[in-house]
Amino acid sequence: MLRLEKVNAFYGHIQALHEVSLEVAEGEIVCLIGANGAGKTTTLMSIMGVVSTPQGKILFEGEDITGRPTPSIVHKGISCVPEGRRIFPQLTVMENLDMGFYPRRDRPAEFEEDLERVFRLFPVLEERKDQLGGTLSGGQQQMLALARGLMARPKLLLLDEPSLGLAPLLVEQVMESIVEINKQGTTVLLVEQNALMALEISHRGYVLETGTITISGESGKLMADAQVRSSYLGT
Amino acid sequence: MNNSKLRNTCLVGIFVLLALAEPLITSRFYKFVLALAVINVIMVTGLHVIFGLTGQIFMGMAGFWGIGSYILALATTKMGLGFWPALLLSSLGVGFMGLVLGIPTLRLKGYYLSITTIGFGEITRFILMNWSAVTGGVFGVFNIPRPNFGSFVLTNDVHFYYFSLALAALLAVIASVLEDSKYGTAFKGVRDDELAADAIGIDSTGIKVMAFMTCGLFVGIGAGLYSSLLTYISPEVFTLEESFRFVTMVLVGGIGFLPGAVIGAVVLTFLPEMLRFLQAWYLAIYGLIVLGIVIYQPGGIAGALQGFLERRRLARGEEKQYGTA
Numbered sequence: 001m002l003r004l005e006k007v008n009a010f011y012g013h014i015q016a017l018h019e020v021s022l023e024v025a026e027g028e029i030v031c032l033i034g035a036n037g038a039g040k041t042t043t044l045m046s047i048m049g050v051v052s053t054p055q056g057k058i059l060f061e062g063e064d065i066t067g068r069p070t071p072s073i074v075h076k077g078i079s080c081v082p083e084g085r086r087i088f089p090q091l092t093v094m095e096n097l098d099m100g101f102y103p104r105r106d107r108p109a110e111f112e113e114d115l116e117r118v119f120r121l122f123p124v125l126e127e128r129k130d131q132l133g134g135t136l137s138g139g140q141q142q143m144l145a146l147a148r149g150l151m152a153r154p155k156l157l158l159l160d161e162p163s164l165g166l167a168p169l170l171v172e173q174v175m176e177s178i179v180e181i182n183k184q185g186t187t188v189l190l191v192e193q194n195a196l197m198a199l200e201i202s203h204r205g206y207v208l209e210t211g212t213i214t215i216s217g218e219s220g221k222l223m224a225d226a227q228v229r230s231s232y233l234g235t
Numbered sequence: 236m237n238n239s240k241l242r243n244t245c246l247v248g249i250f251v252l253l254a255l256a257e258p259l260i261t262s263r264f265y266k267f268v269l270a271l272a273v274i275n276v277i278m279v280t281g282l283h284v285i286f287g288l289t290g291q292i293f294m295g296m297a298g299f300w301g302i303g304s305y306i307l308a309l310a311t312t313k314m315g316l317g318f319w320p321a322l323l324l325s326s327l328g329v330g331f332m333g334l335v336l337g338i339p340t341l342r343l344k345g346y347y348l349s350i351t352t353i354g355f356g357e358i359t360r361f362i363l364m365n366w367s368a369v370t371g372g373v374f375g376v377f378n379i380p381r382p383n384f385g386s387f388v389l390t391n392d393v394h395f396y397y398f399s400l401a402l403a404a405l406l407a408v409i410a411s412v413l414e415d416s417k418y419g420t421a422f423k424g425v426r427d428d429e430l431a432a433d434a435i436g437i438d439s440t441g442i443k444v445m446a447f448m449t450c451g452l453f454v455g456i457g458a459g460l461y462s463s464l465l466t467y468i469s470p471e472v473f474t475l476e477e478s479f480r481f482v483t484m485v486l487v488g489g490i491g492f493l494p495g496a497v498i499g500a501v502v503l504t505f506l507p508e509m510l511r512f513l514q515a516w517y518l519a520i521y522g523l524i525v526l527g528i529v530i531y532q533p534g535g536i537a538g539a540l541q542g543f544l545e546r547r548r549l550a551r552g553e554e555k556q557y558g559t560a
Contacts, residue, residue, distance in 0.1 A: 050433060074436025086431035088424050090491075098417060099424045103436040105417055152436060 001026045001187055002047070002078075002156055007056035009039075009046045016042040017054070018211045024156065029178070029188040031198035031219065033232055034208035040191040041083055043208070044158045047189075048080050049073050060156070074103045079154035083161045083191075085145040089134025093125055096133050096144055100151030110153070117184075118147040121177055139170035146177065156187045163194045175201050195232035199223045207232070238492075239415050245494035245540070246411065250404045253501070257396055265508075266392055272504035273399045274460050279484050279500040280403070280410050280493065281453030286482065287491040288414060289446040290426030292345070295336070295352035296481040298359035299451055301473030303329040303458025305363060308376040308468055318382045318463065326455035333451030337444035344429070356478050363470035375469025379462045399460050406453055410493060413449065422446055423491075487528050489537025498536050 002024040009017040017039045024030045032040050046054040053067035065073055079100075088096050097118065101111055119126040122143040128136065133144060142162055149157055159178065163171040171194065179201050182188050192198035199205055199219040207215040207228060215228060222228050253273065260266050278300060285293045306328045310321035340351045363370050370376070381389045382398055389395045413419050424432045425439045432439045462468045480503060488499025506524065510517040532539050 048434060050430075069438070070433050071436045071438045079436065080434045082431055082434045086428050086434070088427035088431065090427050091420065091423055095420050095423070098420045099432070099437065100435055102417060102421055102424075148435060 001061060002189065003057075003059040004043070004047070005057040005059070007043075007046055007054050007058060009042050009051050009054040011042075011051075016211055017046065019056070020208070020211070020213055022206050022213060022216070024187060024189050026155075026187055027182075027185070028204065029182050029190060029202040031190040031192055031202040031205045032208055033192055033195040033198055033205060035232075036193070037210070038208040039211040040208055041160055042211075044080060044160050044189070044191055047073075047078065047158060071103060074152055074154075077153075077155035078158065079149045079152040079156075080158040081145045081149040081160060081162065084164060085138075085141045087133040087136075087141050087144050087148065089132065091133055093129045093131055093133060093136070093144060096148050097125075097151050100148035103152050114151055114153060118150050121150075121180060122147055139166055139173065142166060142170070142174055143177070146174070146181070150181065150186070154186060156189065157181065159188060159190045161191060161193060163192060163197060171197060195228070196223075239411070241541075241544075242411060242414075242493055246404075246407050246497070249494055249497055249501075250400065250407070253400055254397070257393065263392075266396070268505060268508050270392060270396045270399060270464055271461075272501045273396065273403050274457050274464065275481075275484065275500040275504050276403045276497050277399075277406055277457030277460065278454050278481060279488075279496045280406050281450040281457065282481050282485055283491075283493050283496045284410060284413070284422070284453070285443075285446045285450040286485050287493070287496060288419065288422040288426065289443060291341075291443060291446065292349040292482070293352050293447075293450070294349045294475075294478050294482065295354075295356035295359075296454065297473040297475060297478040298352075298356035299329050299332060299454040300458045300461070300477065301356075301359050301363055301470065302332055303455040304462040304468050304473075305370060305376070306455070307459035308379045308462045309369070311380050312376055312378055318380055322382075322456060322459040325459035326452050329455030329458065330448045330452035333447035333449070334444060337447035341440050341443040341447070353475060353478070356473070356475055360470055360473050363473065370470065373469065373471070375467060376462075377467050379466045379468065381463055381466070382460075395464060399464075402456065402460065406456065407493065407497070410453070414493070418442075418445070426491075483525055487525060487535050489535030489540075492535075492537040495535050495537025495540075502536070 004020055004022050006019040006021055007017055008015060008019060020043060032043060034040050042051060045051040047058055049068050049070045057064060058066045060076055060078060065076060088099060097115065101114065124140055125144060125147055133141065136144060162174050166174065175197055178188060190198055190202060199222055202219045204217065205219045205222045206213050215222065215225065257269060260269055278296065282293065282296060285291050303325045306325040307321045310316040310324050311318060336355055340348060343351055364373055381395060389398055421437055421442050424437060425442050429439050484499035484503045485496045487503060488497065489495030507521055510520055513520055528535065
């Protein structure tokens with residue numbers, strides 16, 4: 001579904017990604033783990049076309065989307081839940097969801113259907129639909145960010161550190177909803193520092209170190225890998 | 236009460252008050268100031284779209300205002316157009332300026348954008364002043380006609396006032412409808428978090444250009460009315476100080492809440508005139524009042540009003556609905 005072929009990305013003269021190649025097949029949850037500054041977010045931003053034109057090739061459903069403007073990428077079916085949630089604090093929950101639907105505003109008939117779907121996933125959002133986004137708790141904000149991403153009805157959902165800053169119980173809850181979203185037919189590329197959680201819910205994983213993919217494979221095997229265990233799982 | 240309902244109620248109240256105020260004012264001078272206030276209401280409605288809703292600090296209002304005023308003035312006096320086509324031309328012209336200014340500058344953010352728009356305003360003033368062949372230079376443009384309905388010309392200031400008020404109300408309705416539309420939500424989204432808006436597929440640059448254009452369309456109408464009210468314009472009024480004044484109107488009224496901006500426009504049109512008797516002291520006192528509002532009531536007049544409603548609700552024993560809008 002998504003394939004990165006030898007992608008290089010730069011911030012000014014600094015190279016953040018070195019020939020990153022990875023693949024996400026339809027129906028999978030694939031995780032990308034690594035330490036701070038390894039280039040995880042940069043990888044997502046390159047896919048979304050937010051980072052200025054990366055080198056290499058990014059293919060989505062066989063089509064080259066490298067360096068395309070973000071709205072057209074979202075239109076193709078990739079949606080991103082950015083790091084730190086970044087919901088709109090001064091907008092109500094409903095307005096936040098409206099914003100998620102914005103790229104599909106030419107099909108207003110589908111709005112109710114999608115809204116029902118995200119409210120079934122996150123009932124708390126329905127209870128709080130008239131509340132300002134900024135007044136939600138951290139966990140609720142993360143749910144709102146996920147819901148907002150889903151409103152674009154993506155084929156592929158990119159998640160950037162959804163567990164960041166959440167209490168362990170909430171992390172569990174968010175991860176469960178990611179599995180549920182995946183079961184409903186959305187492919188997921190998950191970027192996480194919480195490597196254990198990410199490996200537990202994903203099918204395959206990639207390890208990114210200072211801009212280079214060093215290890216990849218099935219998540220179960222990665223969890224057993226001695227190097228991954230010592231570097232990322234702390235065992 | 237939700238936010239758009241509160242907004243609509245406040246707007247209706249303000250416009251009714253403005254309509255009732257005219258006969259109560261006896262001095263001819265203050266009647267004129269009131270007409271200016273209503274024109275400023277139109278200008279600030281435009282600024283509300285780009286600054287209040289979209290969050291872009293636009294410091295070039297004097298530029299838009301100057302261009303709009305001159306388009307109407309020159310179209311009526313030199314091209315022989317009637318008032319109505321000239322007003323339309325002025326609105327479209329400034330809207331087009333919004334597009335022209337928007338496309339190259341909107342990749343700039345925050346203060347960089349402000350500084351660029353300051354430059355735009357100043358350049359506009361210098362062009363108006365020095366391109367004498369077209370603009371009449373420092374001597375300005377004379378004999379600008381008043382609006383007319385067929386052969387009925389609004390030479391009477393009272394008629395002109397109510398005409399402007401009706402236009403201002405119409406534009407406030409348009410701005411409110413826009414605010415409640417999905418584009419309005421997109422404006423506010425870009426204001427709240429531009430990167431997040433980008434990441435979920437909203438073309439934030441396009442949204443900002445659209446907000447700039449809308450601002451221009453509105454300001455063009457206000458500016459056209461301004462030349463028509465004065466019947467004479469010259470370039471030296473379209474200064475940076477005026478751009479600041481429009482931004483201050485929005486700040487004092489309360490950012491992002493249209494009735495606040497409208498009140499801000501009325502208050503800040505009257506305040507300097509009422510303080511004139513202080514002569515040399517007036518700028519200092521005016522500055523202190525504005526400072527006081529910004530320090531003690533950062534939500535502006537609108538914020539004070541919302542605080543008052545909240546306290547009243549609490550006093551009535553209703554449950555506090557934290558953060559609802």
